Amino acid sequence: MKFFSEQPVTAADKTFIQLRQDIVEGEIPSGAKLSETELSTRYAVSRAIIREAINRLASCHIVERKANVGARVVSLSTDGLIELYQVRESLEGMAARLAAKNMTTSEIDDLNLLLNSHFDEVKGGESYYQEAGDVDFHYRIILGSKNKHLISMLVNGIYHLVRMYRVQLGMAGPRVTTAFDEHKHIVQAISNRDEELAEILMRRHIMYSKHNIEQNLAQSRERVK
Amino acid sequence: MKFFSEQPVTAADKTFIQLRQDIVEGEIPSGAKLSETELSTRYAVSRAIIREAINRLASCHIVERKANVGARVVSLSTDGLIELYQVRESLEGMAARLAAKNMTTSEIDDLNLLLNSHFDEVKGGESYYQEAGDVDFHYRIILGSKNKHLISMLVNGIYHLVRMYRVQLGMAGPRVTTAFDEHKHIVQAISNRDEELAEILMRRHIMYSKHNIEQNLAQSRERVK
DNA sequence: TATGGCTATATTGTCGACAATCTAATGTAA
DNA sequence: TTACATTAGATTGTCGACAATATAGCCATA
DSSP: OOSOOOOOOSHHHHHHHHHHHHHHTTSSOTTOEEOHHHHHHHTTSOHHHHHHHHHHHHHTTSEEEETTTEEEEOOOOHHHHHHHHHHHHHHHHHHHHHHHHHOOHHHHHHHHHHHHHHHHHHHTTOSGGGTHHHHHHHHHHHHHTOOHHHHHIIIIIIHHHHHHHHHHTTOOOSOHHHHHHHHHHHHHHHHTTOHHHHHHHHHHHHHHHHHHHHHHHHHHHHHHO | OOSOOOOOOSHHHHHHHHHHHHHHTTSSOTTOEEOHHHHHHHTTSOHHHHHHHHHHHHHTTSEEEETTTEEEEOOOOHHHHHHHHHHHHHHHHHHHHHHHHHOOHHHHHHHHHHHHHHHHHHHTTOSGGGTHHHHHHHHHHHHHTOOHHHHIIIIIIIHHHHHHHHHHTTOOOSOHHHHHHHHHHHHHHHHTTOHHHHHHHHHHHHHHHHHHHHHHHHHHHHHHO
């Protein structure tokens, strides 16, 4: 289910989305230099289009641009990931609080339905839940906050970076059933319109996820040795 | 004292900063249409430069752009201001938490010095504190978080919008001495490395400020009647 | 009179060429 | 050999012109 079917209308839109995908999926590796002329031949558009796409990527913090020098894909690091999750904790915590306040009852009903379908999947051992299901759940709450800034920052900014880390550092994480329980409690708090608790639980949920990732990274570093 | 002396190097940089200032200060009124050709003559640069500037303003949420239609300056509203302060509360709360963790002792000493100089000003009845002083204080804590994303979102994004509201809705607010005490307690928590308390106090500080503004707006609406 | 389609005009989107700037290679002097 | 200056090459920044799209006004028709 797609919420933000960000309709690309101009060529710059399409190139931006394509380029972002290629970076997030690692086809263009992190740390790589982005040559405008090279990309313009690669994507068969003019340099102006590429420049606009790169500018947009820069405002999502997916690339870093220096004047008269050029743009590079951000390089991933443990520190960077932690910083990202600190922002997520802060913003999504507030999103959960606002969702408890602002979501309509029918939206909350839908959320419960989603949760039930996830329960069936988890019980059935499907791995679908890990990726799309989790994102789906978080998106609903973010949109439920009804706060334009919050939504834009998370959906257009943070989440693509999170996905980039997830894909490129290969963070799958078992945590499926655990996370499901956490989701359940968050929805419960939202159903009860308990803003305080919704925020606290969401923040914990993201903190746990962060710890899990840090642990995994530490382990994979061990394995390399 | 300037922290982020964002050095404009290209013509697009300069035009972006100029245009942003003209919008924030209300010279270009909120809600106005931004004609590319008109602006290009006004600022004596090519349309490409203007386009880049507008794109950057769009990613700060200062203008809204629609494909094949154009860009408009955002229109200010009470709801918009409240949404903005919700994000501020969330992000600056986290900034204070991280500042308590990550600021160096010498940075904390500087912050105490700043507070003392503010105390003298408040005692002397200077109104300086309200504007620049307050911003200065908040900036130090934001930068003290050492979190790139947090810093960029607040300094490049939120704060210009906040200033736009402040200037155009003429929000001065008395709150000087009260706010000073709040600042003092926040610094105290940071000095004690009490992350939890630093976050709570900062969030309260911003909430109070929000309530104060809402009250002022309600009053000025009464006066109009 | 109201509505629906068409055209004219203005505005935005895209392009290729030129100018300004950085970077790396070469050469020179201490 | 090292350090610095110079220069050639490549890359980014800027521009004006053209193409594609939307808006407003006009005319025809019910």
